[in-house]
Amino acid sequence: MGSNVTLKHIAEVLDVSAMTVSRALNDRDNVDEKTKQRIREKAKSMGYTPNRVAKSLVSRKTHTIGVVIPEITHAFFPEVVRGIEEVVYNSGYQLFLTNANEQFEREKEAIETLRAQRVDGLLVSSSLTREDYAFYKKIIEGGAKVVFFDRCIENIGASCVSVNDRESSQKITEHLILEHNYSKIAHLSGPQKVSIGRERLQGFLDAMNAQDIPINKDWIVQAGFREDTGYEAMWNLLQDHADNLPEAVVALNDPTAIGAIDAIQEFGLSVPEDIAIVGFTDDIRSSLLDPPLTTVHQPAYEIGEKAAEKLIQTIEEEDPEVEKIEVPTRLQIRSSCGCSSDQIHTD
Amino acid sequence: MGSNVTLKHIAEVLDVSAMTVSRALNDRDNVDEKTKQRIREKAKSMGYTPNRVAKSLVSRKTHTIGVVIPEITHAFFPEVVRGIEEVVYNSGYQLFLTNANEQFEREKEAIETLRAQRVDGLLVSSSLTREDYAFYKKIIEGGAKVVFFDRCIENIGASCVSVNDRESSQKITEHLILEHNYSKIAHLSGPQKVSIGRERLQGFLDAMNAQDIPINKDWIVQAGFREDTGYEAMWNLLQDHADNLPEAVVALNDPTAIGAIDAIQEFGLSVPEDIAIVGFTDDIRSSLLDPPLTTVHQPAYEIGEKAAEKLIQTIEEEDPEVEKIEVPTRLQIRSSCGCSSDQIHTD
DNA sequence: TTGTTATATGTTAACGATAACATTTCTACT
DNA sequence: AGTAGAAATGTTATCGTTAACATATAACAA
Structure with a gap:
């Protein structure tokens, strides 16, 4: 792959030194304009493609970024x-791009490979589910340029881009409490070792506490991140507490909420009449659900942009600041929370 | 990025040659077991990560694959x-991973960079919308390992993995004709320079011809690939031919169909009562639409697997066969075609 | 003409790892 | 002890490009 023509080949054909060819193709000064022309033409006709591998070896830059999701x-x-x-x-x-498939082992391996590949920087949303920050601590101290996004690992010297999970979670919970007068509210939470799991639970608790609503621990259940895990968690909750069901559910993300809606409907109850539910993400499917899902809209594209900008700054600047960047969310009110379509508003 | 410890550093510390360190870390024979142990330990404690850039320069392999979507x-x-x-x-x-954003220029640039990066092979689904195969022809003749998927460029010496677009398109059109007795059928088509655009139109025509149904050219409109382009194309069709509307629409993919449904409903007509519609893809949203979309289910994951397998074979084998691999689709009957939910079956 | 700058080009070494060949150090056996 | 042969280690050159330094040619002034 890549052409097999090298600077040297071109140099031989034109009877100049490889260095002159290099200079000409990089458009440096100190090369005769006619020579440059000759070299450029020959390079083109020979189908030369510069070998970045060799270039990287010299420059110690690969112009390459590793993304782990x-x-x-x-x-x-x-x-x-x-x-x-x-x-x-x-x-x-x-x-x-590497997909860790929610497995931290795989994430670690991916990062090792990426570093061996000498990527200039790393953008990671971690699958980490236990308190094993040592891995990241070590590579960051070793000078690796890392920016976390969405699922952050904090206080280890890396910047982080995410939404304000805690506050957003509090807001949407308060919507349930203040607009709909629910007080029996459950939370399908994420793994507590993942930042969004912790933060969103905290936001939920903040709202409950702020409104002086007692918290029922049976209604706070671990539900993973996906449709299937959300379905399962909700189903168990319905089974185990059939005698005392919540009026509303705050799910830690939309896929979980989607699974939970399935479970509720399959259980023979209806959303939002029997149990209201809200999510977090604003998945592409959420407006199409029956009922459409009320959720926290997370500006995914913007999170990506911000994270990439921060990383490039971290790579290129002398002495980059370690920042925690928060991008704002907004409530996306639809009807799964109990709002009727005409009273829908955003906040 | 990457550690800055090299073989040489380890060698100096242990007072052996770099070569011995290399051999030890690659677990070659001919290195004393004790020395190996010493070297491994030191390498670990110094936080050594082999530099793949250097390795690649020697081996001319990067163990890297470029994907262009x-x-x-x-x-x-x-x-x-x-x-x-x-x-x-x-x-x-x-x-x-590179996203060409439906722009061929960007696709070309991405591939140039990828080749300069000396990827071992390329997996591409092309954004090409004009007949400019020269670009691919040249790089494939130059020895690049390329496998196309979904949107193929054929007869230029590269393998290709896709579904049988033509046949699948014919089948779903025939479903409309044979099961629902529609004869006034429109087609929202894709760019004719893209293989799936051509093939799916052909399949549509095959079905019409096979059933002896006259084709109304006004009802065959270019609709791009996305929701917005589908919406626009459908809206124009409705406006321009309000006096003579089709009973059914075959959209070249699901996003287009989703846009078209919006347009139809906004126009004040209902699906499938006034106009039935079918798609192609089986997008994650399609079962959630109102009405749920009848479509051709395309096994995306499997297409990816097959394409990757073929590419790796192409890279690693001596004299790899150029193949056209077709993975089977199935009709996913839902109700947008006019089927009522109890008569839904698959084929 | 000679010397002095520019300008253009060439040479060498380096990036980090390894293949190919060269050398040293063991082991084992007569 | 002496030596063949295996085992362990070292040296050199290479992958393709470029930085740093060195040299050659041209252009110009005195």
Whole structure:
């Protein structure tokens, strides 16, 4: 792959030194204009493609960025990747994409490979589900340029781009409490070792506490990140507490909410009449559900852009600031929370 | 990025030659077991990561594959990428992902960069919309390993993985004709320079001809690939031919169909009562639409797997066969075609 | 003409790893 | 002890490009 023509070949044919060819093709000064012309033409006709591998070995830059995401099917991530792509492309970098499939082992391996590949920087949304920050700590201390997005690992010297999960989660919970007067509210939560799992649970609790609503621990259940795990968690909740069901459910993300809606309907109850439900993400499907899902709209594309910009800055600047960047969300009110379509508003 | 420890550093510390270190870390024979141990330990404690850039320069292999897709938001492609990822990961390769955004210029640039990067092979679904095969012809003749998927460019020496677009399109059109007795059928087609655009139109025509149904050229309109272009094309059709509307529409893919449904409903007509519609893809949203969309289910994940397998074979084998691989589709009957939910069956 | 700058080009070494060949150090056996 | 042969280690050159330094040619002034 790549052409097999090298500087040397061109040099031999034209009877000049490889260095002159290099200079000519990089349009440096100190090369006779006629020589340049000759070299450029010959390079083109011979189908020369510069070998970036060799160039990288010398320059110690690969103009390459590694992206690690935990899921590629959850529509949120492709949209983030689109944002990243756009920025990165315009800055002359290439993307290595790796999908860790929610497995931290795989994430670690991917990162090792990416580093061996000498990527200039890493954009990661971690699948980490236990408190094993040592891995990241080590590579960041070793000088790796890392920016986390969505699922952040904080206080280890890397910047992070995400939404304000805690506040957003509080807001949507308060919508349930203040607009609909629900007080029996459940939470389908994420793994507590993942930042969004923690933060969104905290936001839920903040809302409950702020409104002085007692918290029923039986109604706070671990539900993973996907449709199937959401379905299962909701189904168990319905089974185990059939005598005392919540009026509303706050799901940690839309796929989970989608699974939960299935479970509720299959259980013979209806949404939102028997149980209202809200999500978090604003998945591409959410407006199409029956009922349409009330959720927190997360600007995925923008998260990608911001993360990529921050990473490139981190790579290129002398002494980059470590930042926690928050991009604003908005409530996307639809009808799964109990709002009728004419009272729908956004906040 | 990457550690800055090299073989040489380790060698100096241990007072052996770099070669011995190389041999030890690659677990070659002819290195004393004790020395190996010493070297491995030191390498670990110094945080050594082999520099693949240097390795690649010597071996002329990067263990890297470039993927070029035309859209990343159309859910079909992330799913294909997941299939690719799985295969590629298990074979020890890494993925470079590039999104060409339906722009051929961008696709070309991406491929140039990827080749300069010396990827071992290329997986591409082309955004090509004019007859400019010269570009691919040249690089394939130059020895590049390329496998096309979904949107193929044929007869230029590269393998290709896709569904049987023509036959599938014919089948779903015949469903409209034979099961529902529609004869006034429109087609929202794709660019004719893209293989799927041509093939799916052909399949539509095959069905019409096979059933002896006259074709109304006004009802065959170019509709791009996306929701917005589908909406626009359908809207224009409705406006321009309000006096003589089709009873059914065959859209070249689901996003187009989704846009078209919006247009029809906004126009004040209902689906499928006034106009029935079918798509092609089986997008993640299609079962959630109102009405749920009848479509051709395309096994995206499998297409990805097959394409990746074929590429790796093409890279690694001596004298790889150029193949056209077709993966089977199935009709996914839902109700947008006029089937009532109890008569839904698959074929 | 001679010397002095520019300008154009060439040479060498380096990036980090490894293949190919060369050398040293063991082991084992007469 | 002496030596063949295996085992362990070292040296050199290479992959393709470029930085840093060196040299050759041209252009110009005195």
